[in-house]
């Protein structure tokens with residue numbers, strides 16, 4: 077059955093998919109961070125629109141990140157075997173699923189309940205539900221003790237904006253990281269800010285594309301998430317879409333800090 081909300085949104089790009097009325101989906105904790113005083117308009121604030129897609133259309137979001145693969149160099153760079161790893165803003169597990177078997181325990185912190193549900197389902201389907209603990213939390217309020225993990229990582233989630241990390245979030249990630257452990261920000265969006273905070277930078281080279289399951293899916297998802305690329309994707313009949321057509325930097329880099337002993 078097609079629900080009326082789904083029908084109204086069909087084919088619409090992210091910035092015109094939701095209205096201020098949709099902000100009612102936020103819990104009070106989420107609203108306090110993402111839409112203080114109940115204010116904000118997802119039609120003019122793309123960051124807010126992303127927060128709504130996580131909660132209103134999580135399966136659509138998961139289809140996007142399933143196609144938008146990380147550079148394999150990133151996962152190779154991360155420690156191979158540790159006692160504990162914490163991932164913050166784990167989403168539906170684009171990175172989390174690669175961290176399984178790299179630690180005795182992985183804790184995946186994710187505020188959006190619908191994304192946690194998809195991640196838990198994937199873990200259960202892969203029979204690794206007991207290796208990963210999926211928990212609710214935010215960058216600035218991690219539900220974990222000091223010095224908990226050797227690696228504390230965020231992938232496509234941390235920004236200098238206090239709602240999505242900021243100074244308080246960075247301090248929390250470092251609090252939870254053990255002495256001599258590593259805090260890593262994958263696909264960072266503000267290198268100067270991270271460098272000012274003592275983070276070093278690594279970038280992996282080579283061509284990168286978004287690997288959709290079919291040309292039809294490339295068109296459907298690009299209409300929502302990469303609207304400026306749709307005409308070119310149609311014209312070339314693409315299933316695999318190079319990032320230069322999409323028009324933003326691919327997930328091929330990270331910033332990291334090794335904490336003092």
Ligand SMILES: C[S@@+](CC[C@H](N)C(=O)[O-])C[C@H]1O[C@@H](n2cnc3c(N)ncnc32)[C@H](O)[C@@H]1O
Pocket residue numbers: 109130141164165166167168169170171185186187188191213214215216230231232233234239240241
């Ligand atoms: C672009 S998604 C990336 C998800 C996943 N890490 C991946 O790479 O597919 C951003 C994620 O950050 C989460 N997020 C947003 N604000 C957050 C906050 N203040 N604290 C923790 N996570 C947050 C979102 O719920 C979402 O799962």
